[in-house]
Amino acid sequence: MIETIVFDVGETITRDDRYWASWADWLGAPRHSLSALVGAVVARGQDNAEALRLLRPGIDIDAEYQAREAAGRGEALDEADLYADVRPALTALRELGVRVIIAGNQTSRAGELLRDLDLPADLVVTSGEWHVAKPQPQFFERVREVARAAPSATVYVGDHPANDIFPAKAAGLRTAHIRRGPWGHLWADDPEVAAAADWRIDSLFQLASIAKG
Missing domain, CATH: 3.40.50.1000 (HAD superfamily/HAD-like)
Structure with missing residues (x-):
């Protein structure tokens, strides 16, 4: 039992669609581009965060997360x-x-x-x-x-x-x-x-x- x-x-x-859309907006990238990259890393069996690194090589994800929060554009549910x-x-x-x-x-x-x-x-x-x-x-x-x-x-x-x-x-x-x-x-x-x-x-x-x- x-x-x-x-x-x-x-x-x-x-659902993760708004999450990824908010990241695309923050980075000034087309939403469909980041969505496609998420699909690519999924197909490779990689972690989703790799999509952000493909979009912005060298990105410090933790620093960007903090910057989003400070700007009032952080996590929302x-x-x-x-x-x-x-x-x-x-x-x-x-x-x-x-x-x-x-x-x-x-x-x-x-x-x-x-x-x-x-x-x-x-x-x-x-x-x-x-x-x-x-x-x-x-x-x-x-x-x-x-x-x-x-x-x-x-x-x-x-x-x-x-x-x-x-x-x-x-x-x-x-x-x-x-x-x-x-x-x-x-x-x-x-x-x-x-x-x-x-x-x-x-x-x-x-x-x-x-x-x-």
Whole structure:
């Protein structure tokens, strides 16, 4: 029986299109150019941040992030950034008695913004707050701690094979790969992803039946 479900954030809970559009605007680049570069690094199996480095070689991403915040053009999240199934699906899981956790590779500021959305979750936390990021094993050790359930009764849901599915599986957790966002679509039928994922889903609504067993 599944007792806890833990969710990745980007392209699992939230859409990333506004995030990348804001970076393109800040750097004075066409939005479609950065979007295409994100697609390119996804296809190569690289981290999304490499798209910024391709667009602006030598960029200091941390410094640019701070400059954006100082200029009032920093991180933002609101209801429009959530996928439509998030609230009803998470609500349904909690009604089933499932512990719902959101834990992804985001900044501390993103954690604050997510909690401000008052999502139906028992815990919202980010790598910036834990000071360790996926795919590091220590991140998933923290996931196991906050899950308050055996690893075999805990599911980690994400779109990214290298950051979500493979390390969560290595940590002994159950895994659900969601087909959405560039990573989710491109790698959905990869044999290694198919082998590592206990479930492959197209919507968070499917998790209720998984939780029921």
